[in-house]
Amino acid sequence: xxxxxxxxLGMLSLSLLAGCTASEVIDGGAGGGGGAAECSIPxxxxxxxxxxxxxxxxxxSEDPAGEAGDPPTQRSIEGRIVSSAPGEITIDSCAxxxxxxxxxxxxxxxxxxxxxxxxxxxAFVRFDFQAQRERSGYGDYDDxxxxxxxxxxxxEWRGLSNPVATDDRVWLAAHERFVTGGPNALTAAFDPFTVxxxxxxxxxxxxxxxxxxxxxxxxxxxxxxxxxAGEEASIHITGAHAGDYTFRNLRSFEYAEPxxxxxxxxxxxxxx
Numbered sequence: 001x002x003x004x005x006x007x008x009l010g011m012l013s014l015s016l017l018a019g020c021t022a023s024e025v026i027d028g029g030a031g032g033g034g035g036a037a038e039c040s041i042p043x044x045x046x047x048x049x050x051x052x053x054x055x056x057x058x059x060x061s062e063d064p065a066g067e068a069g070d071p072p073t074q075r076s077i078e079g080r081i082v083s084s085a086p087g088e089i090t091i092d093s094c095a096x097x098x099x100x101x102x103x104x105x106x107x108x109x110x111x112x113x114x115x116x117x118x119x120x121x122x123a124f125v126r127f128d129f130q131a132q133r134e135r136s137g138y139g140d141y142d143d144x145x146x147x148x149x150x151x152x153x154x155x156e157w158r159g160l161s162n163p164v165a166t167d168d169r170v171w172l173a174a175h176e177r178f179v180t181g182g183p184n185a186l187t188a189a190f191d192p193f194t195v196x197x198x199x200x201x202x203x204x205x206x207x208x209x210x211x212x213x214x215x216x217x218x219x220x221x222x223x224x225x226x227x228x229a230g231e232e233a234s235i236h237i238t239g240a241h242a243g244d245y246t247f248r249n250l251r252s253f254e255y256a257e258p259x260x261x262x263x264x265x266x267x268x269x270x271x272x
Contacts, residue, residue, distance in 0.1 A: 039201035039210055045230065045250040047111040047176040047263055049147060051129065054093060054103035059131050061145055061176065075129045076190075077105060078157055086116035089151075091127055095158040107149070109174060113232055113248050115267050119171040123164040124157035128190045130178055146177035146260070150191055165271070168192075168240045173266040186213070186262060192241055193217040195264065197252060198226065211252040213264060217241065229253070234269065244270040 050060040053075065079093035088108045094100040105127065109118060119125060131147040151172040153165055170192060179185045186195040197211040216224035219239030225247060227233055232248035250263035 037201045045112045045263065047109065047147075047174055047250065047265065049110070049174070049176065050108045051131070051147075052104075052106045054105050059145060059147070061147070073129075073131045076127070078124070078126050078154060079103075079105070080157070081119050081121050081123045081125060084117060084119060084121040087114070087118065089119050091125065095160065097160065098158070109172075109265075111174070111248075111250060111263075111265055112230075113246075114265055115246075115269070118267070119151055120164050123171070124154040124160070124162040125171060126152045126154055128152075128188070130180070130188060132178060146179070148175050148178040148180055148188055149173065150188070152192070167242060167271075169243050169268050169271075170241055170245070170266065171268050175265070176263045177260055179260050185260065186264075193266065197262070200228065209254050211254075211262075213249040213252050213262070215247045215264075215266070217245075242271075243268055 046061075048061050050058065050062075052058050054077075059073065077091060077093045079091040080096065081089055082092045082102075082104070083090035083106075087110050088106065090104055090106045093103040093105065107118075107127075107129075127149070128151075129147065129149045131145055133145050149172075150170065153162065153167060153169045153171055155162055155166040155168065173191065173193070175186060175195070180188045186197065187193065194216050196214040196216075198214055200210045200212050202209050210229075212226050212228050214224050214226045215235065217235070217237055218241070219237055221236045221238065225233040225235050227247065227249040229249050229252045232246055235245050235247060237243055237245060245266055246269050247266050248264060250265065251261055252264075253261050
């Protein structure tokens with residue numbers, strides 16, 4: 001499925017080489033649809049990921065679990081980062097002072113530009129995760145697993161002070177094709193930020209609207225950043241989630257219904 005779907009996306013990008021790029025069109029205010037300027041799809045990056053939960057359940061972008069059309073899987077845990085390696089974190093939801101066996105959840109994540117250290121070892125965090133097997137509408141290779149996740153810092157956990165940081169920073173957020181219930185289907189109720197999609201241009205050849213993504217967060221400077229696919233930018237936050245963050249738009253277009261080809265990540269980069 002994954003290889004065939006990648007081939008499809010590659011064919012789409014090759015069919016859109018004519019015309020202007022999204023960055024050339026967005027300043028002109030073109031919208032998706034009839035009469036809008038045509039453009040190419042400027043980036044096709046994706047997130048590869050896997051999750052191994054404490055109960056033995058596994059999820060992966062490469063090996064879909066469940067049946068297409070099943071209700072979304074939703075998990076929310078609090079715990080301590082007991083292992084942090086490049087592109088991988090392990091969370092133990094058994095507190096250090098509790099009389100319990102380890103309850104380990106391991107997340108692996110790979111994407112263009114993503115920092116090696118996702119969350120530092122020892123931090124107390126809240127991990128919110130959603131995943132769903134979907135159908136893209138393309139016959140034998142139409143199954144995939146979409147996901148949306150956020151890792152937020154906890155100032156304390158079960159009465160223990162966080163040894164790494166005691167603020168409310170967002171360590172990590174990632175979105176890969178998951179149609180959320182939030183605005184623009186790009187953020188979830190648990191996210192302390194918003195991501196909007198903005199019409200950029202349209203491919204009449206392949207029927208693909210192309211978008212930019214606007215990221216915003218309370219007490220942000222600048223108040224928001226707008227990125228075309230393949231671009232990343234830094235944004236400074238004061239207040240509750242203070243710090244410097246990096247936001248990257250990996251992919252932002254549609255090619256068919258449901259065709260939710262959106263992917264991005266957000267990572268904490270520096271304390272204030």
